[in-house]
Amino acid sequence: MDKKMFCFQCEQTAGCTGCTGNAGVCGKNADTAKLQDELTGALIGLARAVDSASAISKRTAQVIIEGLFTTVTNVSFDNAAIENMIQKVRAEKERLVPDCSKCQSPCGKTGEYDMQQMWNADKDIRSLKSLILFGIRGMAAYAYHANVLNYEDDEVNRFFCEALFKIGYEESIETLLPTVLKVGEINLRCMALLDKANTNSYGMPEPTDVTLTIEKGPFIVVTGHDLKDLQLLLEQTEGKGINIYTHGEMLPAHAYPLLKKFPHLKGNFGTAWQNQ
Ligand code: SF4
Structure with missing residues (x-):
């Protein structure tokens, strides 16, 4: 060729x-x-x-x-x-x-x-x-x-x-x-x-409502499939006034009990991955 x-x-x-x-x-x-x-x-x-x-x-x-x-x-x-x-x-x-x-x-x-x-x-x-x-x-x-x-x-x-x-x-x-x-x-x-x-x-995934509303204040958007990275980020930002939003393929993370327990895992940013 x-x-x-x-x-x-x-x-x-x-x-x-x-x-x-x-x-x-x-x-x-x-x-x-x-x-x-x-x-x-x-x-x-x-x-x-x-x-x-x-x-x-x-x-x-x-x-x-x-x-x-x-x-x-x-x-x-x-x-x-x-x-x-x-x-x-x-x-x-x-x-x-x-x-x-x-x-x-x-x-x-x-x-x-x-x-x-x-x-x-x-x-x-x-x-x-x-x-x-x-x-x-x-x-x-x-x-x-x-x-x-x-x-x-x-x-x-x-x-x-x-x-x-x-x-x-x-x-x-x-x-x-x-x-x-x-x-x-x-x-x-x-x-x-x-x-x-x-x-x-991270526990058995369960049906979870995920908001698309972005709150005021600093936030970080995470995409991909790296649940471990998301877990570490959630631990490191806990109590620091920084919200975390998933994007694209990371959306299912909200369903895992040990990830959704973090209150600053707020919602999902944007829509489907092909619109990113
Ligand atoms: S669009 Fe798909 S097929 Fe084309 S270079 Fe990128 S990965 Fe390869």
């Missing part, structure tokens, strides 16, 4: 086919998209290194989860942060297979993957690999938020490696299709993990 960038991982993608110019519809620049590809290729290299090791450690799993989460649609447009993440992934691989970087005749078994191979592959193969990749990126967001609350699942962690490995290796519909289906199966397990993490940490 002779394009400035290629990204078609969200429903806003240009012409329903792909963002390929200097920037995507969401504002992501071509250099950021290329760094996301480089990070994904490095993650596949790390998964290849894990494949030669006996089991995936908590440390490796956290690097993989953080790296995948970084590449979700518009999670990070910060090139320096993505470059740092790439270095983190490479350092973890170096820790696992230190001899590979010094090898005089590299076999490529733990090499990084060039994402152009995937974008330029036969359309069925590209589609199946994209389903796997975008699926595990979304799943990594769930796993990341569960990890922050000290919840993890070995089977979910192992699957991140298995799926990344297959993206870089398998080339047939017959071998990729079962992995696509397994993404759905493991994702359910991962969603259950996050649900357990959230409900054990």
Whole structure:
């Protein structure tokens, strides 16, 4: 593909086919998209290194989860942060297979993957690999938020490696299709993990009225899915005369008993996320 960038991982993608110019519809620049590809290729290299090791450690799993989460649609447009993440992934691989970087005749078994191979592959193969990749990126967001609350699942962690490995290796519909289906199966397990993490940490969500009225005085607006960050912010602003409002995806936070108990968690700012 002779394009400035290629990204078609969200429903806003240009012409329903792909963002390929200097920037995507969401504002992501071509250099950021290329760094996301480089990070994904490095993650596949790390998964290849894990494949030669006996089991995936908590440390490796956290690097993989953080790296995948970084590449979700518009999670990070910060090139320096993505470059740092790439270095983190490479350092973890170096820790696992230190001899590979010094090898005089590299076999490529733990090499990084060039994402152009995937974008330029036969359309069925590209589609199946994209389903796997975008699926595990979304799943990594769930796993990341569960990890922050000290919840993890070995089977979910192992699957991140298995799926990344297959993206870089398998080339047939017959071998990729079962992995696509397994993404759905493991994702359910991962969603259950996050649900357990959230409900054990903040209580069972209950129906809650949420006002859209903004009161006078200083306030902070919080969006995203980071309930732990919201909890810390609520604790740090308690009694200081600063109100906290949720926005977009953070709206459900009002339903959790251990978050709604803070009286300065006042309401929701704005309407749906696409209007932000
Ligand atoms: S994430 Fe941005 S660049 Fe990628 S398809 Fe969506 S709008 Fe386009």
